[in-house]
Amino acid sequence: MTNATTRLEADLERLGLTHAVDAVVNSSRVGCAKPDPRIYRLTAARAGAAVERCLFVDDTPANVEAAREVGMTALHxxxxxxxxxxxxxxxxxxxA
Incomplete structure (x- = not known):
């Protein structure tokens, strides 16, 4: 999940990183951005995981708090x- 621009996909391709992750949730593509609760739920859904099973890591306290509020484990x-x-x-x- 990232609050990125519409150039993100081209940047990832240029850097050879398109296969480094299973999915990218880009705020400029999905219409909501961190710390909007919808982007956290959407990211969990795209990962095929319940929000309670997700670890969110970010350097912005408001984004971390928003993740916690939707039920994610979150690390500042x-x-x-x-x-x-x-x-x-x-x-x-x-x-064993």
């Missing part, structure tokens, strides 16, 4: 150490 990004910590339980090998 201030540095890579936070993201590593938040993702660690998902990336660690599972033991």
């Amino acid at each position: 990004f201030r540095g890579p150490h936070q993201l590593r910590e938040a993702l660690a339980p998902l990336l660690e090998p599972r033991t």
Whole structure:
């Protein structure tokens, strides 16, 4: 999810990143932008996940709060150490 311009798709193509993600929800294409609750719900739906199963990471406190208000787990990004910590339980090998 991004508050980007209509040039985003061309930029991703030029950078060879179109296959790096399953979907891009671009505010300029969907008609609503962060922190509008609709874009968070739309993003979860496009990912095929309940909002409660989503982790939203952003450096803007208002966007993080909006994600929490719709039910997402949200992280106010201030540095890579936070993201590593938040993702660690998902990336660690599972033991039986």
